[in-house]
Amino acid sequence: xxxxxxxxxxxxxxxxxxxxxxxxxxxxxxxxxxxxxxxxxxxxxxxxxxxxxxxxxxxxxxxxxxxxxxxxxxxxxxxxxxxxxxxxxxxxxxxxxxxxxxxxxxxxxxxxxxxxxxxxxxxxxxxxxxxxxxxxxxxxxxxxxxxxxxxxxxxxxxxxxxxxxxxxxxxxxxxxxxxxxxxxxxxxxxxxxxxxxxxxxxxxxxxxxxxxxxxxxxxxxxxxxxxxxxxxxxxxxxxxxxxxxxxxxxxxxxxxxxxxxxxxxxxxxxxxxxxxxxxxxxxxxxxxxxxxxxxxxxxxxxxxxxxxxxxxxxxxxxxxxxxxxxxxxxxxxxxxxxxxxxxxxxxxxxxxxxxxxxxxxxxxxxxxxxxxxxxxxxxxxxxxxxxxxxxxxxxxxxxxxxxxxxxxxxxxxxxxxxxxxxxxxxxxxxxxxxxxx
Amino acid sequence: xxxxxxxxxxxxxxxxxxxxxxxxxxxxxxxxxxxxxxxxxxxxxxxxxxxxxxxxxxxxxxxxxxxxxxxxxxxxxxxxxxxxxxxxxxxxxxxxxxxxxxxxxxxxxxxxxxxxxxxxxxxxxxxxxxxxxxxxxxxxxxxxxxxxxxxxxxxxxxxxxxxxxxxxxxxxxxxxxxxxxxxxxxxxxxxxxxxxxxxxxxxxxxxxxxxxxxxxxxxxxxxxxxxxxxxxxxxxxxxxxxxxxxxxxx
Numbered sequence: 001x002x003x004x005x006x007x008x009x010x011x012x013x014x015x016x017x018x019x020x021x022x023x024x025x026x027x028x029x030x031x032x033x034x035x036x037x038x039x040x041x042x043x044x045x046x047x048x049x050x051x052x053x054x055x056x057x058x059x060x061x062x063x064x065x066x067x068x069x070x071x072x073x074x075x076x077x078x079x080x081x082x083x084x085x086x087x088x089x090x091x092x093x094x095x096x097x098x099x100x101x102x103x104x105x106x107x108x109x110x111x112x113x114x115x116x117x118x119x120x121x122x123x124x125x126x127x128x129x130x131x132x133x134x135x136x137x138x139x140x141x142x143x144x145x146x147x148x149x150x151x152x153x154x155x156x157x158x159x160x161x162x163x164x165x166x167x168x169x170x171x172x173x174x175x176x177x178x179x180x181x182x183x184x185x186x187x188x189x190x191x192x193x194x195x196x197x198x199x200x201x202x203x204x205x206x207x208x209x210x211x212x213x214x215x216x217x218x219x220x221x222x223x224x225x226x227x228x229x230x231x232x233x234x235x236x237x238x239x240x241x242x243x244x245x246x247x248x249x250x251x252x253x254x255x256x257x258x259x260x261x262x263x264x265x266x267x268x269x270x271x272x273x274x275x276x277x278x279x280x281x282x283x284x285x286x287x288x289x290x291x292x293x294x295x296x297x298x299x300x301x302x303x304x305x306x307x308x309x310x311x312x313x314x315x316x317x318x319x320x321x322x323x324x325x326x327x328x329x330x331x332x333x334x335x336x337x338x339x340x341x342x343x344x345x346x347x348x349x350x351x352x353x354x355x356x357x358x359x360x361x362x363x364x365x366x367x368x369x370x371x372x373x374x375x376x377x378x379x380x381x382x383x384x385x386x387x388x389x390x391x392x393x394x395x396x397x398x399x400x401x402x403x404x405x406x407x408x409x410x411x412x413x414x415x416x417x418x419x420x421x422x423x424x425x426x427x428x429x430x431x432x433x434x435x436x437x
Numbered sequence: 438x439x440x441x442x443x444x445x446x447x448x449x450x451x452x453x454x455x456x457x458x459x460x461x462x463x464x465x466x467x468x469x470x471x472x473x474x475x476x477x478x479x480x481x482x483x484x485x486x487x488x489x490x491x492x493x494x495x496x497x498x499x500x501x502x503x504x505x506x507x508x509x510x511x512x513x514x515x516x517x518x519x520x521x522x523x524x525x526x527x528x529x530x531x532x533x534x535x536x537x538x539x540x541x542x543x544x545x546x547x548x549x550x551x552x553x554x555x556x557x558x559x560x561x562x563x564x565x566x567x568x569x570x571x572x573x574x575x576x577x578x579x580x581x582x583x584x585x586x587x588x589x590x591x592x593x594x595x596x597x598x599x600x601x602x603x604x605x606x607x608x609x610x611x612x613x614x615x616x617x618x619x620x621x622x623x624x625x626x627x628x629x630x631x632x633x634x635x636x637x638x639x640x641x642x643x644x645x646x647x648x649x650x651x652x653x654x655x656x657x658x659x660x661x662x663x664x665x666x667x668x669x670x671x672x673x674x675x676x677x678x679x680x681x682x683x684x685x686x687x
Contacts, residue, residue, distance in 0.1 A: 382525045395538065396510075407528075409529070
């Protein structure tokens, strides 16, 4: 059976597992119809021109993992940012792991989507926010149809959440092939500030496909910093769709670090529903072999006096391929918009490739919009300069790559994340960097 | 220390060096002068091991070892230092971190452990004071946004930190005002000893008033066409290079 048919059939089985009398179930039923009519995207779709899902849709994925798995914390500690105190929402094969998690209801809610969708005390938030900013494209609809588990984070107004929140998904390889569809909802009310770190990690070589949807609401003057660490193994694929709805004077940033995985697609959409909003989207991609990373961004400037900053750096080795498709949409009313977009790429081999496509649609006349994309090689003169000072070729290359990625790193606000990213990059390049960048 | 025998080098099949012979002994300062395009910077780059230049004939010996096949970093580990005419900007890597990496990689290559942090700090303090470099400067990204003079001073700071056996200063005087020139030259002079050597590549006499050469060589069309003492530099300053060209062509 094709995956599409299997999923549609599975939806009926899914309905036996969940409470179909909840209002959210109407949303799910509507969503499966959307998915059924659209099917999986193909290269004929403009937004998927350079990314084919064929190779990852061929597996016979388990949609409902059979049993709960236990993992010892020490085995997976390294996948956490563990040198600082954090809240943790941890899932193993899509199921919540209470022993690895640290949730809270103390003034803020850092807990599970499954409770939020079913318990009356969350009903108002779910009614107001759930599936309100996610688009109706086929993969998001598929996620909505099966939405049941994930992270639910609600920060009421005037709270500065001191501890970052980690959302971590592990897959254990207990299933021959596993499809996971986590669904996250993050609502940050007036004047509140939260930092979130998300990671997906497969612990074996069995194929894994994660189709994740995250909705983020940054209300008036809220600050939301979101970090995605994508360093999965080469049989794990991730389709991440993140939607950010911002209200006036809010600041939201998403940093995406893509260092691993077989195929990674990042759909990142920002909607500016208010004035004086700042949206920041940054990413570093460093891949090799036959890996593929696709960043598909949208920032929709709806109201005046807002800013958006996009900065994506990519380094592609071997036969890896990259895509950057960045759309900036400025409505007629959105005067005095400042929108910046940069996408710089380095190709380390003749077989690596990048397709980069900036799309600016500007309907206002008093705006500042800039975009630039570059594709190049490592600077030979800079290499010679460093080597002439005794720094070996491999280390010099690594330093240049760090230098290249520096603009993105410099806006990371959590030093431990910076250190972790530096370490991951250094490991990838097989070098030791004797200092923090 | 350095012995160059009949060195020919080309880039993209274009011959630039056409038979250079040069011997530099420990404790000596050699100046290499010559008109634009004569091959001065190429010679510096070839000694330092820049890979886009191909040595087609001849050899370079450092302490009697042929270094032709050595990578630039290996040459650096053996004590060769090139001060660049146009130092490269490396955003995101501070001067201090760059130096730490360079020193510890050199130590590693020579079988030494990393320099202890306190020793490193002491060395950095000592050498930056010698070159009148502000401490704040050291935490800035390497060469990024530095003025021409700052870049050159930074090159000599790196030289001071690495203490090379053979330092090649490629047009270190260009872009320097008179004060910076004095500071840079003082730095070089303080680093000079009976065990190391310096090759100064320059267009003009003025740097040689401060760093006094034992020998002056004139490079023209890829060959050393004239050698002499420091008075040759004065003669070139007064008369220009035309008379050399005439002599060669005659």
